[in-house]
Amino acid sequence: MILIGGFATRLRPLSCTRPKALFPILNKPLLQWTFERLAEDGIKEVILAVNHQAEVFIKEQKIPKNGLKITYSRDPLKKPLGTGGPIKKAEKLVGHDSPFLVLNGDIFADINYKEIFKTHEKENAMATIALHNVKDPSKYGVAELVKGNYIKKFVEKPPRKFAPSNLINAGVYVLSPEIFELIPKARKVSIEREVFPKLAEEGRLCGYILEGLWIDIGEPREFLEINKTLLNSLVPLEEHKARGRGKIKEPVAFDKNVSTGRQSVIGPYVVLGRNVTIGNSVCIKDSVVFPDAVISDFSIVNGSIIGEGAMIGKKVEINSGCIVGDHVKIRDNVTLSRGVSVCPAKEVSKSVLKPRYIV
Ligand code: GTP
Numbered sequence: 001m002i003l004i005g006g007f008a009t010r011l012r013p014l015s016c017t018r019p020k021a022l023f024p025i026l027n028k029p030l031l032q033w034t035f036e037r038l039a040e041d042g043i044k045e046v047i048l049a050v051n052h053q054a055e056v057f058i059k060e061q062k063i064p065k066n067g068l069k070i071t072y073s074r075d076p077l078k079k080p081l082g083t084g085g086p087i088k089k090a091e092k093l094v095g096h097d098s099p100f101l102v103l104n105g106d107i108f109a110d111i112n113y114k115e116i117f118k119t120h121e122k123e124n125a126m127a128t129i130a131l132h133n134v135k136d137p138s139k140y141g142v143a144e145l146v147k148g149n150y151i152k153k154f155v156e157k158p159p160r161k162f163a164p165s166n167l168i169n170a171g172v173y174v175l176s177p178e179i180f181e182l183i184p185k186a187r188k189v190s191i192e193r194e195v196f197p198k199l200a201e202e203g204r205l206c207g208y209i210l211e212g213l214w215i216d217i218g219e220p221r222e223f224l225e226i227n228k229t230l231l232n233s234l235v236p237l238e239e240h241k242a243r244g245r246g247k248i249k250e251p252v253a254f255d256k257n258v259s260t261g262r263q264s265v266i267g268p269y270v271v272l273g274r275n276v277t278i279g280n281s282v283c284i285k286d287s288v289v290f291p292d293a294v295i296s297d298f299s300i301v302n303g304s305i306i307g308e309g310a311m312i313g314k315k316v317e318i319n320s321g322c323i324v325g326d327h328v329k330i331r332d333n334v335t336l337s338r339g340v341s342v343c344p345a346k347e348v349s350k351s352v353l354k355p356r357y358i359v
Helices: 030-040 052-061 085-089 113-123 177-182 191-201 220-232
Strands: 002-004 045-050 069-074 100-104 107-109 127-133 141-146 150-156 167-175 205-209 214-216 252-254 270-272 283-285 287-289 300-302
Touching: 002 030, 030 107, 045 052, 045 085, 052 069, 085 177, 100 113, 107 167, 113 127, 113 167, 113 205, 127 141, 127 191, 141 191, 150 191, 167 191, 167 214, 177 191, 191 205, 214 220, 220 287, 283 287, 287 300
Parallel strands: 002 045, 002 100, 045 069, 127 205, 252 270, 270 287, 283 300
Antiparallel strands: 100 167, 107 214, 127 167, 141 150, 141 167, 150 205
16 A cells, blocks of 8 residues: 655645655656566555545556556545555455555655565564664654564654664555554544554564665655665666757756757756756756756756746746746746745746745
């Protein structure tokens, strides 16, 4: 089961127009990466636990299913069920035959799903959580492991000095069907706050340490980070190769039908989506540009995310940490200082020199 029904407030304004699971990672929706990984490990069926809006967006994307059978389980209209409620709601679809996997839809992880199932079965746990070691665990659920892989204590978002370890909930779980008895029906439930701490106390919560690549794209910085990490590991494929004019500083990834103008400098760490048009003498680095955006002559984009179909005028300067929503129009000569976010379809005709949200 993949959970794709949160509000993704931290990724606004880009998440106003797509769920986190559809954010493009190297020009491929995150959900497509997840389907591919699940299919590789022999998973046959996926339940997408969605809200109405997410379902519409996912169906529009026509993501290749890789042989998986996909079923939708919908939260009630205007009544989000949190991270636990959607699991309870899908009880009949999941059935009571065997343990099942639950993934947060905003996780990019190189995880071996077979191994986490093995740990779950070996330890005979009610729930097994994939755990990842991070420097600052304070914005995650944190686990204290004891021998035999059991989690003694599970605390959601503790202040840094009270965190029992640096092992955090990686948003990947194996659950046994008995879990359904512990999740209240037809209401919003946080599995992290209402179910896991109790299971830890009762000695029925297990951990599986995830060593490989893991990132949750909850925040814009993390979204840029995963694109950068994958660019670094990219073997330049013909399809990623930059076409067009200007100077390309690797690593970059270009989707189909991208054009770049004379004397532009693109890279390093730039991802350009399908049909993106870059004018002459444009400089872009450390940024992701979603499909169909246009960046006109003499503009500079640094450390930012440019939404789908955005139109950036001439001599525009976009500084680090900016997020330009889908279909935004930025007029010629405008400067956006660091950390400016612009809501979808907004027109900006004056410079914005302090970090703020333009609605
Ligand atoms: P923020 O508002 O930025 O914290 O994001 P979020 O709402 O997505 O919350 P969070 O990152 O904690 O959610 C973890 C996972 O659970 C994500 O994949 C969400 O899409 C999913 N999720 C959160 N709330 C709901 C919900 O009410 N229903 C469903 N179906 N999924 C949810």
